Amino acid sequence: MAEVSKVVVNKTDKSDSKNAIKRFLVDSSVPVLFVIVCLLGVYFSKLPMLYIVNELMTRITRNAFLVLALIIPVIAGLGLNFGIVIGAMAGQFAIIAVKHWHIGGFAGFMACIALSTPMAILFGILTAKLLNRTKGQEMISSMIAGFFATGIYQFILLFLVGTLIPMKDEVLVLTRGIGITNTIDLSKGGNLTYSLDNLLKLPLFEVLAAASVAALIIILINFYMQRKNGREYSHFKLAWRILLCIGIFATSFYIISAKSPLRTVKLPIATTVAILALCLFNSLILKTKLGQDFRTIGQDLHIAKISGIDVDRTRQIAVVISTILAAWGQIIFLQNIGTLSTYGSHVQVATFAIAAILLGGASVTKATNGQAILGVILFHTLFIVSPKAGNNLFGEAQIGEFFRAFVAYGVIGVALGLHAWKKTVVIRKK
Amino acid sequence: MGATVKNFIKQLGLPRLIILALFIALCITAVVLKQDFGLISSDVIRRFGMFGVLALAMIPSIQCGTGPNFALPIGVICGLLGALITIEFGLTSPALGRGFISAVLIALPFAVASGLVYGMLLNRIKGSEMLVATYTGFSIVSFMQIGWVTLPFNHPEMVWPIGKGLRVTIALDSSYGGVLNNFMAFYIGGTKIPTGLLLFFFGSCFIVWLFSRSKAGIALRAAGDNPRFAAASGIDVDKNRIIGTVLSTVIGAIGIIVYSQSYGFLSLYLDPLYMAFPAVAAVLIGGASTRKARISHAIIGVFLFQGILTVALPVANQMFPEGNLSEVLRMIVQNGIILYALTKVGGEA
Numbered sequence: 001m002a003e004v005s006k007v008v009v010n011k012t013d014k015s016d017s018k019n020a021i022k023r024f025l026v027d028s029s030v031p032v033l034f035v036i037v038c039l040l041g042v043y044f045s046k047l048p049m050l051y052i053v054n055e056l057m058t059r060i061t062r063n064a065f066l067v068l069a070l071i072i073p074v075i076a077g078l079g080l081n082f083g084i085v086i087g088a089m090a091g092q093f094a095i096i097a098v099k100h101w102h103i104g105g106f107a108g109f110m111a112c113i114a115l116s117t118p119m120a121i122l123f124g125i126l127t128a129k130l131l132n133r134t135k136g137q138e139m140i141s142s143m144i145a146g147f148f149a150t151g152i153y154q155f156i157l158l159f160l161v162g163t164l165i166p167m168k169d170e171v172l173v174l175t176r177g178i179g180i181t182n183t184i185d186l187s188k189g190g191n192l193t194y195s196l197d198n199l200l201k202l203p204l205f206e207v208l209a210a211a212s213v214a215a216l217i218i219i220l221i222n223f224y225m226q227r228k229n230g231r232e233y234s235h236f237k238l239a240w241r242i243l244l245c246i247g248i249f250a251t252s253f254y255i256i257s258a259k260s261p262l263r264t265v266k267l268p269i270a271t272t273v274a275i276l277a278l279c280l281f282n283s284l285i286l287k288t289k290l291g292q293d294f295r296t297i298g299q300d301l302h303i304a305k306i307s308g309i310d311v312d313r314t315r316q317i318a319v320v321i322s323t324i325l326a327a328w329g330q331i332i333f334l335q336n337i338g339t340l341s342t343y344g345s346h347v348q349v350a351t352f353a354i355a356a357i358l359l360g361g362a363s364v365t366k367a368t369n370g371q372a373i374l375g376v377i378l379f380h381t382l383f384i385v386s387p388k389a390g391n392n393l394f395g396e397a398q399i400g401e402f403f404r405a406f407v408a409y410g411v412i413g414v415a416l417g418l419h420a421w422k423k424t425v426v427i428r429k430k
Numbered sequence: 431m432g433a434t435v436k437n438f439i440k441q442l443g444l445p446r447l448i449i450l451a452l453f454i455a456l457c458i459t460a461v462v463l464k465q466d467f468g469l470i471s472s473d474v475i476r477r478f479g480m481f482g483v484l485a486l487a488m489i490p491s492i493q494c495g496t497g498p499n500f501a502l503p504i505g506v507i508c509g510l511l512g513a514l515i516t517i518e519f520g521l522t523s524p525a526l527g528r529g530f531i532s533a534v535l536i537a538l539p540f541a542v543a544s545g546l547v548y549g550m551l552l553n554r555i556k557g558s559e560m561l562v563a564t565y566t567g568f569s570i571v572s573f574m575q576i577g578w579v580t581l582p583f584n585h586p587e588m589v590w591p592i593g594k595g596l597r598v599t600i601a602l603d604s605s606y607g608g609v610l611n612n613f614m615a616f617y618i619g620g621t622k623i624p625t626g627l628l629l630f631f632f633g634s635c636f637i638v639w640l641f642s643r644s645k646a647g648i649a650l651r652a653a654g655d656n657p658r659f660a661a662a663s664g665i666d667v668d669k670n671r672i673i674g675t676v677l678s679t680v681i682g683a684i685g686i687i688v689y690s691q692s693y694g695f696l697s698l699y700l701d702p703l704y705m706a707f708p709a710v711a712a713v714l715i716g717g718a719s720t721r722k723a724r725i726s727h728a729i730i731g732v733f734l735f736q737g738i739l740t741v742a743l744p745v746a747n748q749m750f751p752e753g754n755l756s757e758v759l760r761m762i763v764q765n766g767i768i769l770y771a772l773t774k775v776g777g778e779a
Contacts, residue, residue, distance in 0.1 A: 151761030420555035
């Protein structure tokens with residue numbers, strides 16, 4: 001008898017570890033695949049490392065905030081929020097107003113943030129009303145809502161400005177007195193360009209070296225505290241984190257001491273702090289009652305309703321938060337780009353952000369800060385290297401450009417398809 | 431009386447009422463602004479036939495239960511391939527409709543094959559068809575961008591004189607451009623009636639109608655209406671969904687060929703990306719929902735939708751000489767009606 005049970009236990013143990021490996025491979029197959037694709041792209045593009053790192057730095061700090069804005073709706077079971085386009089529009093409305101009033105510098109940036117927030121709240125509430133009426137079809141609804149809102153946005157800026165909305169501005173308004181110009185240079189008349197980035201800039205690798213040392217100390221203190229309290233602590237996780245810190249420190253130290261040209265790369269500190277603060281917010285909110293409600297309705301709407309959660313209201317809060325963050329993210333994005341393409345800047349925001357977070361290994365039902373950051377790095381590496389790699393491999397830069405567009409759409413398509421497939425399998429099992 | 435009006439409005443839906451009112455208002459404005467009536471009505475009829483077949487492609491896919499075919503670009507790509515191959519091999523003799531018939535015939539096998547594969551995909555993702563379809567369409571279009579550069583087409587009218595790949599727009603003057611529009615065309619007053627185009631569109635509608643009356647068509651609709659009941663009465667639901675998808679893809683492929691002959695150009699690269707949305711919006715405006723559609727919905731819807739856009743164009747240009755008000759209007763109407771239809775799908779919980 002004892003032997004039999006032992007055998008059974010052994011068997012389950014084995015299949016469990018097998019499952020764990022399998023699960024890890026399935027879960028992270030997308031990031032692993034694209035790490036390889038990116039490395040190949042970097043190799044074949046033959047671009048200088050300094051250029052890639054510099055460009056990547058700019059793009060990560062520019063875009064990460066927008067991608068992180070996607071996380072809360074995923075946790076709340078609304079899927080990938082294509083509606084961040086609408087948030088981006090709120091940001092752009094604010095920028096146009098602030099440009100009109102010629103407020104520049106950091107004050108201008110804060111004015112944009114302050115002005116965009118009430119608009120984003122309003123847009124978020126409207127989006128949430130729609131999404132609460134289309135439960136089960138949130139993603140397509142938020143996507144079409146984005147298209148619809150683009151139409152309204154264009155109507156307001158092209159035809160209402162100068163007619164219903166009185167606005168006189170020689171720079172911003174078209175010569176006929178109606179409608180906003182196609183492109184707005186943010187650096188002229190109240191400079192908004194780099195208004196956040198240029199607050200403080202420090203050499204990237206010195207910051208990384210210091211940060212990795214600090215992180216190492218925090219991790220070790222945390223480890224001792226946990227052990228003191230007698231809590232279990234995964235040694236694998238600990239080792240992995242320590243190794244990562246040491247790795248970052250070693251690379252940074254090497255780059256600084258070897259006087260490699262890479263040490264000139266500078267990191268915009270204020271933007272980075274904003275991104276880190278959002279990461280912190282995303283993880284802290286889960287520890288609150290609200291965050292737990294998000295999780296519950298994300299797992300099962302029906303059970304959430306029975307256990308007394310106001311489902312519609314909680315979903316509304318999730319959408320509003322995401323919309324506000326998207327508005328701020330778009331402002332951060334544009335202060336770095338330096339020009340606002342009035343009718344184009346927001347259009348691809350959702351597609352690119354969603355493609356990025358999916359490349360990082362997120363899915364329709366699960367997304368973390370780490371996945372968002374990894375995804376941004378992978379997505380933008382691909383963006384930087386693919387035209388040059390395409391040129392070197394096929395003699396045609398276009399092919400690389402088309403390839404990255406295909407990756408953006410394809411990865412979303414595959415992720416959505418897999419999610420839908422899983423859903424039908426679950427239903428069939430029931 | 432009040433109750434019947436209320437009931438009528440409820441049945442029609444507020445957005446449709448607004449669209450209808452908008453159309454009438456636009457027509458009146460056009461008259462007040464003394465627009466050239468002949469020109470506008472010719473344009474309305476031409477664009478009605480031009481978009482009609484594409485909108486018709488939505489009918490079988492809605493009827494078989496997969497919802498409006500947001501993956502219409504798949505069919506569009508097949509149609510474009512048919513047209514490109516036709517021009518490449520010069521199959522443009524008058525007997526082949528100057529290439530129109532050959533383009534349709536060549537597109538057919540591509541459309542059937544891709545419709546089959548896509549139909550099988552749709553059977554695995556029941557319940558999320560619209561979203562997955564949209565992104566399948568986007569993916570195929572962006573993938574074919576690479577195809578347009580690398581496929582071995584050599585015809586001097588289609589490739590760039592310098593560099594690699596096909597042009598973004600390819601003129602159809604020397605092949606089937608306008609072949610249907612000019613077939614037996616005549617004028618009533620100042621209005622040009624493109625007889626061939628209208629005949630082809632109504633002919634296609636008639637064929638789809640005949641199919642829906644056949645045994646296969648009835649099975650298809652049963653599978654879409656109530657899958658469980660259909661399965662219980664021995665209908666293979668999955669097979670019927672595939673049939674509907676193939677049909678929709680095939681009609682989409684023919685639709686783009688009709689569209690391009692009227693437009694006078696083939697447009698490649700990113701142009702097919704948003705092709706599905708006007709077609710979806712048209713059937714929805716015509717009275718279809720995401721679960722129920724009749725051929726009359728496609729006909730009425732295309733007429734109303736394209737009518738609004740065509741009439742709005744000169745009217746808007748006169749009121750706002752700069753800026754594309756008609757395009758903005760298209761975006762709002764098109765996506766507004768799709769959103770409205772989505773709110774009527776009915777939620778899960």
